[in-house]
Amino acid sequence: QLQLVESGGGLVQPGGSLRLSCAASGRTLEYYGIGWFRQAPGKEREGVSCINSSGGVTYYADSVKDRFTISRDNAKNAVYLQMNNLKPDDTAVYYCAARLYYCSLADSDHNTWGQGTQVTVSS
Numbered sequence: 855q856l857q858l859v860e861s862g863g864g865l866v867q868p869g870g871s872l873r874l875s876c877a878a879s880g881r882t883l884e885y886y887g888i889g890w891f892r893q894a895p896g897k898e899r900e901g902v903s904c905i906n907s908s909g910g911v912t913y914y915a916d917s918v919k920d921r922f923t924i925s926r927d928n929a930k931n932a933v934y935l936q937m938n939n940l941k942p943d944d945t946a947v948y949y950c951a952a953r954l955y956y957c958s959l960a961d962s963d964h965n966t967w968g969q970g971t972q973v974t975v976s977s
Contacts, residue, residue, distance in 0.1 A: 855880045855881070856881040856966045857879045857966070858952060858967065858968035859879070859969065860875065860877075860950050860969065860970060861971055862971060863948060863972045863974075864972075864973070865975075866974070867977050868940060868976075870940050871939075871940065872937045873937070874890070874934065874948055874971060875932055875933075875934055876888060876933040876935075876968060877932050878933075878952075879931070882928070882931060883926070883928055883931050883952070884907060884928040885954060886953065886954060887952070887954070887955055887956045887958065888924075888933040888951070888952055889901055889903070889959060890924065890933075890935045890950055891948070891950075891951060891961055892946035892947065892948045893946055893949070893970075894945060894947075897946075899949075899961055901915060901960065902914070902917075902935070902948070902959075903922055903924040903959075904957035904958055905926055906955060906957040907956075909925070909926050909928075911957045913959055915959065918937075918944075921939045922935060922937050923936040923938075924936075937973070940973075940975045942975050945975050945976070946972075946973060947970040947971065947972050948970060948972075948973050949969075950967075951965075951966060951968070952965070953965065
């Protein structure tokens with residue numbers, strides 16, 4: 855059974871950077887598309903970015919385009935989210951989630967989720 859664990863969250867000042875990791879166990883990630891989602895207090899969960907199983911297709915929410923970069927290393931069974939020029943509005947719990955093959959920013963398309971990692975952007 856596929857399991858996902860996020861790491862790399864923390865407290866960062868506005869304009870700073872963080873790199874989130876989504877590590878998989880139980881199964882190889884090479885057949886799975888991975889999405890990154892986030893949920894801020896009092897807000898609905900939103901899709902941030904996704905990557906398909908081969909890494910050849912990526913999507914970004916408009917709010918993070920040109921600041922966030924998603925990548926994957928199937929040999930390491932991991933997916934990453936590089937977050938640059940962070941803003942206070944990026945503060946949220948970030949989750950990675952898996953679905954077979956395709957990239958999707960719809961949370962209902964994903965059936966395996968990690969436990970989340972907190973990202974706080976504050977001065």
